[in-house]
Amino acid sequence: MAQRPHTIRAGSLTEDLPISSTVKNAFRAAFGVVGLAGLTLIGSHVRIPIEPVPITLQTLFVLLAGAFIGSFRGFLSQALDVMGGIFGVPLFAGAAAGLAVLSGPTGGYLAGFVVAPFVVGSLIDRRRGFAWTLFVFSAASSLILALGVIHLALFYTRDIWTAIQVGFLPFLAGDAAKVFAAASIYKSYTRLRSSRR
16 A cells, blocks of 8 residues: 655644754744843943943843743843853953953942843742832842942952942932833733733
8 A cells, every 4th residue: 555645734844843843942042042142232332431330231131131031041141141251252341351350340240140030030920910020120130239239348349338339329220210111121021922822
């Protein structure tokens, strides 16, 4: 008995060949990781050059990384950004690069950038509502500031109060605005995603 030749319908390509959906998901994940790293890079160039730590737009994209692509991928996106900067790519604020940046005044904030998306991605979907989103983003932003202040106190100012004065207080208003902006963007994103289902 002759076997019928196997045909592949164009509309069922992903169903007949599961590997294509795997490749598609892998590409989407890689695009998300690289894309958020790129946005964080752009954010590093939107800056107010105060000393010793400039105010930048990076935190906005750090927070959104965890919300948009999840805890692990968000972590990877910022780890990619930091590792690229360590190996000489001018990815840090002011186009700075190199391992020495981590021991400088911004080192603690960069560590916070890597950890914060993991926190956001782990918590963001546990509850619904704008207030919860604001809380999660605020907690992650506070973590970045806390790590930054601790690093400043240990390696730069040698004094916790001075570290708070130069590494925490100047950032409060801007970070509050970025937290609200991130929560608003994420709210719009979730509404759009729900309307497409």
